[in-house]
Amino acid sequence: xxxxxxxxxxxxxxxxxxxxxxxxxxxxxxxxxxxxxxxxxxxxxxxxxxxxxxxxxxxxxxxxxxxxxxxxxxxxxxxxxxxxxxxxxxxxxxxxxxxxxxxxxxxxxxxxxxxxxxxxxxxxxxxxxxxxxxxxxxxxxxxxxxxxxxxxxxxxxxxxxxxxxxxxxxxxxxxxxxxxxxxxxxxxxxx
Amino acid sequence: xxxxxxxxxxxxxxxxxxxxxxxxxxxxxxxxxxxxxxxxxxxxxxxxxxxxxxxxxxxxxxxxxxxxxxxxxxxxxxxxxxxxxxxxxxxxxxxxxxxxxxxxxxxxxxxxxxxxxxxxxxxxxxxxxxxxxxxxxxxxxxxxxxxxxxxxxxxxxxxxxxxxxxxxxxxxxxxxxxxxxxxxxxxxxxx
DNA sequence: CATCTAATTAGGTTTTAATCTAATTAGATG
DNA sequence: CATCTAATTAGATTAAAACCTAATTAGATG
Numbered sequence: 001x002x003x004x005x006x007x008x009x010x011x012x013x014x015x016x017x018x019x020x021x022x023x024x025x026x027x028x029x030x031x032x033x034x035x036x037x038x039x040x041x042x043x044x045x046x047x048x049x050x051x052x053x054x055x056x057x058x059x060x061x062x063x064x065x066x067x068x069x070x071x072x073x074x075x076x077x078x079x080x081x082x083x084x085x086x087x088x089x090x091x092x093x094x095x096x097x098x099x100x101x102x103x104x105x106x107x108x109x110x111x112x113x114x115x116x117x118x119x120x121x122x123x124x125x126x127x128x129x130x131x132x133x134x135x136x137x138x139x140x141x142x143x144x145x146x147x148x149x150x151x152x153x154x155x156x157x158x159x160x161x162x163x164x165x166x167x168x169x170x171x172x173x174x175x176x177x178x179x180x181x182x183x184x185x186x187x188x189x190x191x
Numbered sequence: 192x193x194x195x196x197x198x199x200x201x202x203x204x205x206x207x208x209x210x211x212x213x214x215x216x217x218x219x220x221x222x223x224x225x226x227x228x229x230x231x232x233x234x235x236x237x238x239x240x241x242x243x244x245x246x247x248x249x250x251x252x253x254x255x256x257x258x259x260x261x262x263x264x265x266x267x268x269x270x271x272x273x274x275x276x277x278x279x280x281x282x283x284x285x286x287x288x289x290x291x292x293x294x295x296x297x298x299x300x301x302x303x304x305x306x307x308x309x310x311x312x313x314x315x316x317x318x319x320x321x322x323x324x325x326x327x328x329x330x331x332x333x334x335x336x337x338x339x340x341x342x343x344x345x346x347x348x349x350x351x352x353x354x355x356x357x358x359x360x361x362x363x364x365x366x367x368x369x370x371x372x373x374x375x376x377x378x379x380x381x382x
Numbered sequence: 383c384a385t386c387t388a389a390t391t392a393g394g395t396t397t398t399a400a401t402c403t404a405a406t407t408a409g410a411t412g
Numbered sequence: 413c414a415t416c417t418a419a420t421t422a423g424a425t426t427a428a429a430a431c432c433t434a435a436t437t438a439g440a441t442g
Contacts, residue, residue, distance in 0.1 A: 003207060011205030013275065016198045017400080026279035032419065045401055047420055066409055066418050078276045084204065085269045088217035135221070138228045208430080223389065236431055238390055257388050257439055 005056075006087075009080045012056045017041070018049050022072060025059065029069040056080070116156040119165070127169060127188050133162065134171050134181065143179040148172075196247075197278070200271045203247045208232070209240050213263060216250065220260040247271070307347040310356070318360065318379050324353065325362050325372065334370040339363075 012018060020039060024030055030038075036046045050070060053059040058077045061068050109117050109129050116133070120126045133155055137143070143151070145163075152159035163179075166172045169188035172179050203209060211230060215221055221229075227237045241261060244250040249268045252259050300308050300320050307324070311317045324346055328334070334342070336354075343350035354370075357363045360379035363370050 003210060007205055007207045007210055010201045010203075011399095012201075014198055014202030014205040015400080016194060019194060019198055019201075019275070022275070022279060033417090042402065043419065044403085044421080048400075051420095063409090065411095066416085068419070072279070074276070074280060077279070081272050081276050084210070084213070085265070085272050088213060088263065088268070089265060136225050136228055138231055141231065206430080224387090233432065234389065235391080235433085239430075242390095254439085256441095257386085259389070 006080075006083055009056050009058075009083070012052050012058070015049075017045075018053060021046075021049055021053065021070075022058075025070055025072045029062075029071045031067045031069050033067075035070070115154075116162075119156075119158075119162065126165070130162075130165055130169055130171055131187070134166065137172075137181055141180065145174075145177045145179065148179045197271075197274055200247050200249075200274070203243050203249070206240075208236075209244060212237075212240055212244065212261075213249075216261055216263045220253075220262045222258045222260050224258075226261070307353075310347075310353065317356070321353075321356055321360055321362055322378070325357065328363075328372055336365075336368045336370065339370045 013022075017039065021035055024035060024038060032043060032046045032050065035041075036043050039046075050059065050061070053070075054061065057073060058080065059070050059072055061070050063069075109120055109125070116129065120129055133152070136151065148163055149159045152162045156162060166179075167174060170182050170186045171188070172181055204213075208230065212226055215226060215229060223234060223237045223241065226232075227234050230237075241250065241252070244261075245252065248264060249271065250261050250263055252261050254260075300311055300316070307320065311320055324343070328342070339354055340350045343353050347353060357370075358365060361373055361377045362379070363372055
């Protein structure tokens with residue numbers, strides 16, 4: 001699911017009038033005038049809300065003569081509702097990785113004050129630490145070399161080595177001494 | 192769950208920035224500056240969003256020295272996400288009532304062409320039938336007596352008796368021979 | 383106590399969206 | 413085709429909220 005559709009779904013439900021409309025429809029289909037009457041709103045307002053509900057897909061409609069009846073699509077409502085928690089907490093390989101190893105490795109190599117004791121020599125652990133270190137950098141932002149050095153020095157005085165590791169392991173790339181984060185797909189992985 | 196909290200939950204998720212923040216937090220806790228950096232926003236903006244996320248309860252925070260780390264409360268996120276579908280489609284007593292009894296009672300007293308055979312004499316059944324009959328009337332609309340009579344005659348010729356039952360059982364009230372539906376809380380119930 | 387860092391508050395700008403009235407469209411029906 | 417009803421569109425008003433800069437607060441630390 002794309003970000004946009006998900007945001008839109010929640011934005012649509014983030015309005016008391018629309019929730020009340022759904023409550024009404026839960027007991028059975030209704031036409032626009034009936035909804036307007038029950039909620040004390042005017043017809044155009046109902047049209048406005050039904051357009052949004054229809055656009056997200058959680059209600060559909062059927063015409064009978066001049067009257068349009070609205071129905072909830074319960075299945076869509078449920079699947080959209082579950083989308084966010086599932087997206088965030090889908091257990092995948094990386095997750096295991098992060099929560100199991102990363103935590104203890106970070107604990108071992110990062111001091112309580114957040115500085116780096118020393119760069120691990122084992123490749124796997126080193127990758128985990130490098131990932132941790134670039135956490136404070138911004139995707140899409142261009143960093144002059146001086147700024148990168150300053151950033152790294154907050155963790156460890158040997159900025160040159162760490163900066164080099166960033167490049168070697170494809171966390172960043174350099175062009176004319178300007179540094180920028182690579183897309184995550186390019187980063188070195190453990191395995 | 193009250194309407195308000197539910198609306199608020201969805202309103203909170205109905206913003207791309209906040210969804211992105213949750214995506215970031217899903218991989219592990221982060222502090223405000225890191226979030227601001229990754230999203231290209233300023234610190235006050237993050238405060239603004241974190242306040243909303245915290246107020247709905249789906250994130251909480253822990254302080255470590257000067258730095259505040261934010262965590263997702265996965266349980267709350269899930270339970271809120273399920274709230275709306277469950278609210279709408281939770282079988283409760285009234286529902287049972289409607290679907291179990293109402294169905295068979297209506298089947299027994301309403302002919303296939305939609306007309307009423309005769310008004311049940313048992314109170315419970317009579318209420319169910321009256322409920323069924325007023326289904327086609329609109330909340331908030333004022334009906335002159337003549338219009339009510341015509342409406343009832345679509346179901347049964349003895350409009351006077353049925354009209355009287357509507358009033359006796361508080362489905363409608365009359366003022367100057369103008370009839371109007373009562374709010375649902377006033378209707379006679381089965382127990 | 384002076385100073386540093388991270389977070390927050392205050393206040394302002396701009397965008398979005400909920401609602402209304404008035405006018406229009408789409409279908410049904412006589 | 414004239415007319416009715418329900419729905420929609422257009423356009424305006426108002427309220428909410430996302431984001432910023434500048435100033436302030438809260439805690440940690442030397």
